[in-house]
Amino acid sequence: GQQLNQSPQSMFIQEGEDVSMNCTSSSIFNTWLWYKQDPGEGPVLLIALYKAGELTSNGRLTAQFGITRKDSFLNISASIPSDVGIYFCAGHREGQNFVFGPGTRLSVLP
Amino acid sequence: DGGITQSPKYLFRKEGQNVTLSCEQNLNHDAMYWYRQDPGQGLRLIYYSQIVNDFQKGDIAEGYSVSREKKESFPLTVTSAQKNPTAFYLCASSIAGVSGSYGYTFGSGTRLTVV
Numbered sequence: 001g002q003q004l005n006q007s008p009q010s011m012f013i014q015e016g017e018d019v020s021m022n023c024t025s026s027s028i029f030n031t032w033l034w035y036k037q038d039p040g041e042g043p044v045l046l047i048a049l050y051k052a053g054e055l056t057s058n059g060r061l062t063a064q065f066g067i068t069r070k071d072s073f074l075n076i077s078a079s080i081p082s083d084v085g086i087y088f089c090a091g092h093r094e095g096q097n098f099v100f101g102p103g104t105r106l107s108v109l110p
Numbered sequence: 111d112g113g114i115t116q117s118p119k120y121l122f123r124k125e126g127q128n129v130t131l132s133c134e135q136n137l138n139h140d141a142m143y144w145y146r147q148d149p150g151q152g153l154r155l156i157y158y159s160q161i162v163n164d165f166q167k168g169d170i171a172e173g174y175s176v177s178r179e180k181k182e183s184f185p186l187t188v189t190s191a192q193k194n195p196t197a198f199y200l201c202a203s204s205i206a207g208v209s210g211s212y213g214y215t216f217g218s219g220t221r222l223t224v225v
């Protein structure tokens with residue numbers, strides 16, 4: 001099946017730092033989503049992107065739909081302890097289910 | 111409040127037993143999904159249903175079964191044929207299935223452990 005790659009796999013940052021992560025694919029997608037999963041809970045939708053080049057913000061989070069339509073990026077500014085969790089990207093093409101990446105595990109050190 | 115409810119939160123199964131995980135949604139969503147998540151891994155699709163009385167296998171359907179008798183409900187049975195059932199199971203729903211790019215709403219998950 002289709003594969004999404006997420007980078008980095010995991011990251012440890014200091015509280016207050018900015019975070020960048022990305023999601024890449026060998027296939028073109030028409031929609032990109034970013035989810036966050038807290039430990040022991042289900043993923044929660046953070047940002048949805050529907051157009052190549054689109055840049056969308058949700059509070060301290062900013063995501064971009066890559067121009068090639070094969071990638072997407074998520075940035076978190078001024079990280080806080082509650083940002084800890086796993087961040088998943090998901091891509092969609094017409095006629096298919098969403099494909100999920102393996103996730104980036106974020107740890108925030110006080 | 112509308113949402114998607116999974117129960118139980120924790121489930122223990124003996125070897126050779128079948129167990130059923132419940133998933134109920136009151137979002138009036140047409141499509142429902144079951145995913146399996148193993149430690150440090152992403153989400154793998156088990157089964158999905160785009161309409162009542164119809165469902166399709168996902169990437170790892172072996173050892174699992176589902177039913178979709180009502181729009182609101184999509185229970186998952188983990189059968190004794192599933193060799194390694196210990197995992198975190200997530201149910202999700204969306205307004206439309208493969209025909210739409212609407213995001214999925216996830217439940218809070220069921221952690222199944224074989225003892």
